[in-house]
Amino acid sequence: MIGSLSAFHSVLFWSVCRAIIVSGLGVVLAVWLWRGRRLSERPALMGMLLLPLFIPDLPVGYMWRLTAMKLTQSELMIEVLYAGLLLCRATAIQLLVLLILPGSSASSEALHSWKLQPARDLKWWRGWCRLWIAGPLKAPVVAWTVGMLACFQEFEIAALMQVDDYPVSWTVWLFDAQGKGEVLNHCLSWMLQGAGTQIVLLLPLLLFSGRSQADSQGAESQLLQGNGSAAIVLPSLFIGVNVLLSIVRPVWLHGESAVRGLQLLWRTGAFQETVAQILHSLVPSLLSALLALQIARVLERCRSRFWLVALCPGLCGALFVSLSLLALFQLPAFTWLWDTWIPMTVGQVVYALPRAWLLILVLRVTRPASQIQSAVMLTGGSGTRGSQGRSLLWRLGSLRWLLATALLTHWCFWDVTVISTLRPVYFEPVVTRLYDEMHYGHVDSLMARAFLAIMIPVGVFALMAIVWQRSVRFVSGGSGE
Amino acid sequence: MSDELWKLASVRLRGDSVDRLADVSLSIGHGVTAIVGFSGAGKTSLLNVLAGMDTPDAGTVDGPLLQAGDARLPVYWSPQDGGLWPHLSVREHLEVVQPEDFANSADKLLADFDLAERANALPGQMSRGELSRLGVARCLAARPAVMLMDEPLAHTDPARRPAWWQAIRNAVRATECSLVFSTHEPEAAVAESTSIVCLENGTVVFKGATRDLYHQPPTLELGQFLGAVNWFDEEATAIWLNPAAELSGPVGLRPERLEIIPDEGGQFTVSSFRFFGSFAETTLNFTCDSTTHERTILTRQCEELCPLQRVRLNLK
Numbered sequence: 001m002i003g004s005l006s007a008f009h010s011v012l013f014w015s016v017c018r019a020i021i022v023s024g025l026g027v028v029l030a031v032w033l034w035r036g037r038r039l040s041e042r043p044a045l046m047g048m049l050l051l052p053l054f055i056p057d058l059p060v061g062y063m064w065r066l067t068a069m070k071l072t073q074s075e076l077m078i079e080v081l082y083a084g085l086l087l088c089r090a091t092a093i094q095l096l097v098l099l100i101l102p103g104s105s106a107s108s109e110a111l112h113s114w115k116l117q118p119a120r121d122l123k124w125w126r127g128w129c130r131l132w133i134a135g136p137l138k139a140p141v142v143a144w145t146v147g148m149l150a151c152f153q154e155f156e157i158a159a160l161m162q163v164d165d166y167p168v169s170w171t172v173w174l175f176d177a178q179g180k181g182e183v184l185n186h187c188l189s190w191m192l193q194g195a196g197t198q199i200v201l202l203l204p205l206l207l208f209s210g211r212s213q214a215d216s217q218g219a220e221s222q223l224l225q226g227n228g229s230a231a232i233v234l235p236s237l238f239i240g241v242n243v244l245l246s247i248v249r250p251v252w253l254h255g256e257s258a259v260r261g262l263q264l265l266w267r268t269g270a271f272q273e274t275v276a277q278i279l280h281s282l283v284p285s286l287l288s289a290l291l292a293l294q295i296a297r298v299l300e301r302c303r304s305r306f307w308l309v310a311l312c313p314g315l316c317g318a319l320f321v322s323l324s325l326l327a328l329f330q331l332p333a334f335t336w337l338w339d340t341w342i343p344m345t346v347g348q349v350v351y352a353l354p355r356a357w358l359l360i361l362v363l364r365v366t367r368p369a370s371q372i373q374s375a376v377m378l379t380g381g382s383g384t385r386g387s388q389g390r391s392l393l394w395r396l397g398s399l400r401w402l403l404a405t406a407l408l409t410h411w412c413f414w415d416v417t418v419i420s421t422l423r424p425v426y427f428e429p430v431v432t433r434l435y436d437e438m439h440y441g442h443v444d445s446l447m448a449r450a451f452l453a454i455m456i457p458v459g460v461f462a463l464m465a466i467v468w469q470r471s472v473r474f475v476s477g478g479s480g481e
Numbered sequence: 482m483s484d485e486l487w488k489l490a491s492v493r494l495r496g497d498s499v500d501r502l503a504d505v506s507l508s509i510g511h512g513v514t515a516i517v518g519f520s521g522a523g524k525t526s527l528l529n530v531l532a533g534m535d536t537p538d539a540g541t542v543d544g545p546l547l548q549a550g551d552a553r554l555p556v557y558w559s560p561q562d563g564g565l566w567p568h569l570s571v572r573e574h575l576e577v578v579q580p581e582d583f584a585n586s587a588d589k590l591l592a593d594f595d596l597a598e599r600a601n602a603l604p605g606q607m608s609r610g611e612l613s614r615l616g617v618a619r620c621l622a623a624r625p626a627v628m629l630m631d632e633p634l635a636h637t638d639p640a641r642r643p644a645w646w647q648a649i650r651n652a653v654r655a656t657e658c659s660l661v662f663s664t665h666e667p668e669a670a671v672a673e674s675t676s677i678v679c680l681e682n683g684t685v686v687f688k689g690a691t692r693d694l695y696h697q698p699p700t701l702e703l704g705q706f707l708g709a710v711n712w713f714d715e716e717a718t719a720i721w722l723n724p725a726a727e728l729s730g731p732v733g734l735r736p737e738r739l740e741i742i743p744d745e746g747g748q749f750t751v752s753s754f755r756f757f758g759s760f761a762e763t764t765l766n767f768t769c770d771s772t773t774h775e776r777t778i779l780t781r782q783c784e785e786l787c788p789l790q791r792v793r794l795n796l797k
Contacts, residue, residue, distance in 0.1 A: 042605075370564030373534040378578060378623070381554040385623075388577045392566060 008173060008190050015152055015170040016197060022083050023147030026090035027140050030147075032234055033091070034098050043366070046099070048239045052092040054407070055246040056414035058431065059450050060085060061160030062438045063250045068161045075166045082158060082167035086151050088242055093150050094143040100361040101142060106135025145205035149198060153317030155417055160438055170194055171319050175417065184327060191323045195316045202315065254447050261448025274430075274449055278456045281429040282413060284341065288348035289356070289408035295349065296356035300364075314354040321351045322421035329422075343422040348412045355411055359404040372397055387473075394472045399465065406461040413457060484510050486627060486659055487544030492537045494526050494683075501526040502537070503683040509544075509661060513653065515674035515691065516663040517706045522680040524663035525561055528631050531661065532558050545627050553658075554580070557623035559616040561631040565604040571615055572600040578623040586622055593648040594618045595641065609636040614645065621652045628653070630662040646673060667708035671695055679706045698733040709736055709760060709779045720767060720774055721749075721794060728796075736760045736779040740795040741786065747793035754786040765792065 033049060064081060071077040114131055117124060133141075158169035174194065178187045265271040299307050313321055325347050329338045337343065375396055378389025413431065420432045430453050437446050487509040494502040502523050509531075516524045529535040530542060533556075545555050557578065558564070565574060575587040591597040594614040604612060617633045633649065634642050650673065653660050664670050670677060670691060677694055679687035687694060687703050698704025701712035710733045713722055722728050741751075741763055752764040752775065761782050767774045778794070786792065 368562060368564070369534060370560040370562050371566055373532060374558070374560070374564040374566070374619075377532070377554070377557050377625075380556070381580070381623075382552065383581050385554070385578065385580055392577070395568070396566065 008170070008193070011168050011173045012170045012194065012197060014168040016201070018079075018083060018086070018167075019148045019151035019201070022086045022151045023090050023094070023144050026087055026094050026147045026151075027144040029087070029091045029238070030094035030098060030143055031140055033095060033238055045235065046095075048242075049095055049235060050092045051239070051242045051246060052088045053096070054410070056410070056454065057089075057154070057156035058160065058414055058416060058434060058438070059250065059454065060246065061157035062434075062450070063254065064157070065160050065438070066253075068166075078161070078166040079168075082161055085157055085245070086154060088245065089154070090147040090151050091238070092242075094147045096358065096362065097143040097146045098139055100358065100365050101139045106131050110135065141204050145202060148201045149315060149317075152198060152201060153319070155317075155319065156414075156435075159416075159435075171317070171417075174319060174323075178323065178421075184323075184330070187323055188327055191320055195320050198316050198320075257444050258447040258451040261444035261446070262451070264445055265448050270445070274452055275456060277428070277430050277433070278453050279460070280427075281431065281453075282409070282457055282460060284345060284427075284429075285348065285412035286405070286409045288345055288352060288412045289405055291345070292349045292352040292356040292408060292412075293360070293405060296353060296360050299353075299357060300360050308357075311354045311357055313350050314352065318351050318415055318417035321347050322418050325350075326421055339424045339426075341424060341427075344419060344424065344427075347418040347422040348415070351415060351418050352408055352412050356408055359408060363400055363404060367396055367400065390472050394469060398468060398472075402461065402465055402468065406457075409461075410457060485544070485546055486511055486661075487531055487542065487546070489530070489543075490541045492530060492540035492542060494523075494530060494535060495538045496683075500683050502530065505540070505683070505685055507678065507685050507688060509678070510676060511659045512676060513660045513674045514662075514676040514678060515670035516661065516678045516680065517665075517667070517670050518663075518680035520665075521682075523683040524680055525631055526683070527678075527680065528558070528560075528629050528661070528663055532556065532560075532629050534560075547626050551626055553656075554623050554625040556627045556629060557620050557625035558629035559620040559631065559633055561635070563604070563612045563616040565612060565615060565619075567604050570601050570603055571596055571607075574615060574619045575622040578619055580624055583622075583624055586624075590618045590622055590648075594645055610638065613637055617645070617649065621649065624652075624656050625658060627659045627661065630660065632664060633662055649673075667706070671707055677706075679703060695735065701733065704733040710734065711736070711739060711779055717776065720769070721765075721776060721778075722796065734796070737781045738797050739778060739780050740797055741765070741778060741780055741782060741792050742795050743784075743786065743790060744793040745791055747791040749792050749794065751786045751788055751790045751792055753788060756783070756785065765794075 064085065068078050068081060071081065111131060114124075114128060153171065154169070155171040155175065158167055159172045159175065161167060162169070162172055171194075174187060174190050177190070178184075262271070265274055295310075299310060313324065325343055328334060329343045372393070375389050375392035379386055379393065381389065416431055416435045419429050420435065423429060423432070430449065434446070434450055434453060437443075437449075485508045487507075489505055489507045489509075492502055492505040492507075493500055505523075505527070516527060518524050526535065530537055531544070547555060566577075569577065572587055572591065575590055576584075579586050588597075591600055594617065596611065596614060596618060599607060599611060602611075604615070607615070613634055613636050617630060620628050620630060630649075634645055637645065646669070649660070652658075660673075662669075662673070674691045677687070677689065677691040678685060679694075687699075687706070691707070694703060695707050698707070698710055701710065704710035704712065712731070712733050713728075714731045715729070718728050718730065718732055722732070749765040749767050752766050754764075755762045759781070761780050762777055763780065763786055764775060764777045767776075
């Protein structure tokens with residue numbers, strides 16, 4: 001235990017350092033990508049910049065596993081590769097955070113007004129620092145904190161890329177220890193140290209979030225304002241790198257294998273079984289996503305900020321949630337619930353809650369209520385106008401909620417940690433099967449399964465969107481959008 | 482048809498720290514109603530409740546109470562932020578909301594609100610003033626039974642504003658609809674509305690005819706909702722207005738009701754004079770029984786007065 005403890009501490013230290021450095025680089029990149037670009041008014045560009053959030057971690061980790069295996073002679077290169085993948089994800093999350101944060105309460109004019117004061121004494125400098133903390137620095141620091149948490153909690157990519165203990169990751173270390181049968185109390189003790197570290201990482205967020213009450217119409221942070229000198233190059237480069245890393249390279253390397261695998265599954269009759277398993281796995285994820293969104297809606301409407309503590313367990317990551325609930329459901333009072341759907345569902349809801357809250361804020365910020373109400377009022381009209389109102393309402397409201405549900409379901413569906421720790425024994429979700437098989441090399445059927453696991457949920461939600469839109473048109477008398 | 486459009490009873494709308502609307506009981510009739518109040522008084526909150534966007538935490542809202550069989554859209558609005566749809570062009574905004582039997586009204590509205598050259602622009606490409614005009618034009622295009630406008634034509638060029646108000650006035654007259662609008666501008670409230678609702682800290686402090694509030698304000702505070710007012714309490718009336726007019730008791734007089742006339746035999750002395758374009762501010766002194774009284778009078782006069790000049794006060 002003592003030897004393990006020392007090993008755990010060095011792993012934890014390494015993970016913290018990586019999270020700080022990567023998220024620091026990420027926030028610089030996110031601020032540069034954001035500058036003067038009004039992303040909330042340009043959904044297509046925003047969607048492209050946020051691409052890493054839509055690509056599941058598990059396939060990404062697997063795709064880069066083979067590359068990592070070729071780099072075993074250089075541990076540094078594995079670390080750099082892993083950090084690069086993390087940087088893409090952290091930057092996307094940080095962009096999302098910048099999108100939802102309210103405007104700075106200190107405008108450029110406010111800063112200049114302060115500078116006009118002649119005396120540059122200690123009081124002046126103290127006021128200057130406070131002004132920056134409440135103003136231009138606020139959004140980047142909050143984004144940095146959220147990026148740090150995301151990097152620190154990352155598990156799937158590290159687990160699949162890991163070759164000879166590299167890249168070093170506390171989540172993988174703890175997950176493996178628990179999987180190898182380490183006593184739960186030891187795992188919980190390490191997990192609590194990890195959670196404590198995350199609370200320390202959260203401190204800047206807690207300190208900065210309470211500094212000002214600027215509303216979303218407030219002045220844009222000075223750091224986020226900018227001219228268009230890098231308006232084309234940097235976003236294009238970021239989007240290009242992401243498309244290359246997340247789509248082009250995997251398809252180039254493994255597309256043929258996936259096609260062969262699909263043919264194999266079809267010939268051997270395993271295709272239907274795989275599709276059924278994926279659909280079966282999708283149902284609890286969808287249920288958890290819907291529950292998390294509803295709870296987040298209630299939290300978002302609560303006037304007291306105190307209720308936001310409900311987000312804290314989820315903010316500490318999937319591993320924290322999984323091991324805490326594992327311990328809880330082993331208590332005598334709750335053992336009767338073990339091996340049912342409840343632990344997994346509760347775990348996914350708790351894990352997804354901060355993300356659901358983030359999505360609701362994004363929905364609110366990017367589409368003010370007055371736009372929705374303007375469409376709602378039209379639905380009171382007859383004929384074409386009423387159907388136009390319903391079509392607008394579908395586009396501005398329902399479709400966006402469906403997309404949010406799809407994204408949250410996608411995150412729940414691809415989360416290995418919660419599912420594999422808390423699932424009932426009789427349920428084998430496709431993601432745990434993929435995770436297990438991905439450790440044992442590259443086979444065509446595995447590629448085909450991974451491809452189907454990505455595409456089928458997308459297809460299901462696309463179908464839901466089409467059916468929903470058609471029903472809106474049908475209700476509107478066939479003269480919709 | 483009921484005389485009332487909306488009936489609000491004990492409506493309460495909670496805010497983060499204070500109530501946005503506190504125990505509002507109010508009836509709003511047909512015609513043109515202005516909602517006035519200082520910033521944070523609850524104008525937008527009241528309009529949002531009428532529009533159905535905000536649901537009161539307590540109380541009831543009945544309305545809009547329209548004639549049975551009225552086929553028009555019951556209510557449409559122009560919210561403060563425009564509530565415009567980012568994926569639709571200016572022209573599409575008007576075409577989407579216009580009724581089928583008025584399918585060609587978009588061109589006229591684009592011309593009326595000087596938006597013809599921006600017909601294909603998206604909201605993200607427009608200035609705040611253009612967005613404000615588009616919000617109003619869209620509301621008119623919908624030809625509803627009741628229009629709600631939250632600070633219409635805000636951020637627009639003051640020189641062109643009368644023409645755009647004329648377009649609103651014409652539309653109200655042509656479609657026989659009602660209009661409820663909030664404004665910070667006393668001139669707009671006086672010129673456009675027949676009824677007025679004054680709000681302060683989320684409560685209704687006055688409800689009645691706009692002309693009554695303008696010409697006979699019950700208090701100085703209420704009078705100031707519709708612009709500058711000279712307020713004379715009983716003592717001031719006796720000193721400054723009598724015997725020029727046979728008035729008694731507290732009275733509020735608008736600047737155009739008073740005139741300061743140079744008169745060598747006048748009982749008042751000019752202390753200072755400042756001209757602001759649309760009105761002038763003159764401080765007068767009056768000495769009686771070795772007591773000197775001083776008072777600032779607002780008038781519409783352009784003629785400059787000099788310090789120590791003797792004048793008299795004339796009530797028009």
